Amino acid sequence: MNTSFDLNSVIRPHILSLAPYSSARDEYTGHEGIFLDANENPYGSVTEAHYNRYPDPYQAEIKAKLSPIKKISTDRIFLGNGSDEPIDLLIRATCTPEKDHVIILPPTYGMYEVSASIHNVQIDKVSLTVDYQIDVEAVLNAITPDTKIIWVCTPNNPTGNVMQDGAIEALLKGFNGLVVVDEAYVDFTESASWIVRLDEYPNLVVLQTFSKAWGLAGLRAGMCFASAALIKILNKIKSPYNISLPAQQALLEGLSAADKKDEMVKEILKERASLRTMLENLTLVNKVYPSDANFLLVHFDDARSVMAYLIDEAIIVRDRSKVHLCEGCLRITVGTEQENEVLVEALKKYQQNKVIA
Numbered sequence: 001m002n003t004s005f006d007l008n009s010v011i012r013p014h015i016l017s018l019a020p021y022s023s024a025r026d027e028y029t030g031h032e033g034i035f036l037d038a039n040e041n042p043y044g045s046v047t048e049a050h051y052n053r054y055p056d057p058y059q060a061e062i063k064a065k066l067s068p069i070k071k072i073s074t075d076r077i078f079l080g081n082g083s084d085e086p087i088d089l090l091i092r093a094t095c096t097p098e099k100d101h102v103i104i105l106p107p108t109y110g111m112y113e114v115s116a117s118i119h120n121v122q123i124d125k126v127s128l129t130v131d132y133q134i135d136v137e138a139v140l141n142a143i144t145p146d147t148k149i150i151w152v153c154t155p156n157n158p159t160g161n162v163m164q165d166g167a168i169e170a171l172l173k174g175f176n177g178l179v180v181v182d183e184a185y186v187d188f189t190e191s192a193s194w195i196v197r198l199d200e201y202p203n204l205v206v207l208q209t210f211s212k213a214w215g216l217a218g219l220r221a222g223m224c225f226a227s228a229a230l231i232k233i234l235n236k237i238k239s240p241y242n243i244s245l246p247a248q249q250a251l252l253e254g255l256s257a258a259d260k261k262d263e264m265v266k267e268i269l270k271e272r273a274s275l276r277t278m279l280e281n282l283t284l285v286n287k288v289y290p291s292d293a294n295f296l297l298v299h300f301d302d303a304r305s306v307m308a309y310l311i312d313e314a315i316i317v318r319d320r321s322k323v324h325l326c327e328g329c330l331r332i333t334v335g336t337e338q339e340n341e342v343l344v345e346a347l348k349k350y351q352q353n354k355v356i357a
């Protein structure tokens, strides 16, 4: 429990008192009627599909479908244009530029730092330990009176591991700002989501995304789960129609096929295991880190030249070899069975050429 957290002391005062944009359709939520309120084109669209009407600003149908899947009430769900949108909005809601701070735990997802930098917010970095866990004491020591957010990514990108529950609990208890737990890869781990702890911790925010397991990266749709009071504030400051009509339609379709997501996850987990085995059998691979995500962090003898070689072969992986604590590593997304075989064959060829040279 954290009983001393006060949301009003974390939200910027002018945001607390802000009157949101009232959209034309706020006063009438029915589907039938003659809509002459929003200056739309009444005849239809230039495209075959009809996009001439503005979409639901609060995505009620999607939240109604998502609520039983995530076992959380609709007033505690925020949907964004990717989870990158709530990342940005959480900073805007809480951090005064040039004054307030956020804490990030590198090596981690790059957007926390980029978003904070865009808003000219101070970034305090507390390195993960060498085994990629949270250094709780160092994080608690880095908190200042102006620290508003601690960003935690679990399973972490690019290291692939889950953060220990006890460490996140210690941050939630010891910090009176927001602890944002980014669970972009939650579908690929057996660890439970932090959504179930939201009642216990009013300062907890959980992010998830449709971009990974759901296979909907192109739609741009992310989820944020938090107290109803914080969700209200995010709704107040978002752009009014932040999820487009075709994206909302596709999300509705996707949410009816959650079993298909589960099947694909199963397949990806199977492939993750077999890709690991194949990589571990290569002499140019020094280490494949444990992964609770849909990628593997792999340490090579000479990551930079492996990367360059793979690009020549039109195989694109993520170079993390210059990243703190990931020196010499490439991050490889688990592909299809065939893609993984092509990758491993290419690496074998590289290995042979090296021996000959």
Ligand SMILES: *Cc1c(COP(=O)(O)O)cnc(C)c1O
Residues within 6 Å of the ligand: 081, 082, 083, 084, 085, 109, 153, 157, 182, 184, 208, 209, 210, 211, 212, 217, 220, 221, 222
């Ligand atoms: C991929 C990823 C996201 C997803 O971002 P979207 O904007 O939802 O596509 C969020 N957080 C982390 C750590 C990620 O790796």
